Amino acid sequence: MVLPIYSYGHEILRTVCEPLTPETIPAALISDMWDTLYGAAGCGLAAPQVGESVQLFLVDSKLLYNQMNPESRAVYFEDNIGIKAVFINAVITAYSERRWVSEEACLSIPGLQYGIERPWSITIEYRDEYFQPHKRTFSGITARMILHEFEHTNGVLYLDHLPQRKQKRIAGKLDRISRGRVKADYPMSFTNDSR
Incomplete structure (x- = not known):
């Protein structure tokens, strides 16, 4: 089932999420999140x-890999073909010193896209949808x-990485998004539905 995606301005997007246990893994939510992600033509989605408000997110970078030409694949993926995975109770244990800037967007902030600097690689410990433990470097x-989705489970948005002056310049755009004065090709939930 496709769920509405909460827009910028919703309090839950600034909440540090709760961990899950094997007994509380929401199988239906995971299925609905995959439906929602693909319905919105996205590549990642956080609970x-x-x-x-739970420590759960999905990433499908295989989609992007399959859409790229071979030259771009070599730059963005090195020797892998992407992943399709569920991350539960994730903890990032290492960040590379190498950093890079690339454009990011967010389904909760439609219509905006900015270059953000991030580490080139990370090591992450997490549980999958069967609560099996993993430790991998990506x-x-x-x-x-x-990183983008992990930060969602900690109340951080990618726009928080922009310089303060840039954040001030886009404040009006963000206000319009929070009020529902934006078009998206997928269902959304706005803080003020009196659009």
Whole structure:
């Protein structure tokens, strides 16, 4: 089932989410989040974006890999073909010193896209949808997607990485998004539905 995506301005997007246990893994939510992600033509989605304050997010960087030409793949993916994975109770244990800037966007902030500097690679410990533990290192665009979604579960948005002057310049655009004065090709939940 496709769920509405919460827009910028919703309090839950600034909430540090609660961990899950094997008994509380929301299987239906995970399925609905995949439906929502693909319905919105996205590549990553975190539980708070659909109104659930739990440490859960999805990433599908294989989609982007399949859409890229071979030259771009080499730059963004190095020796891998992307991932499709569920991350529960994730903890990032290492960040590379190498950093890079690339454009990011967010389904909760439609219509905006900015270059953000992030580490090239990360090491992350997490549980999958079966609560099996994993520790893996990811790089390039996959690491970027994971960081973006991981930060959602900690109440951080990618725009928080922009310089203060840039954040001030886009304040009006963000206000319009929070009031529902934006068009998206997917269902959204706005803080003020009196659009």
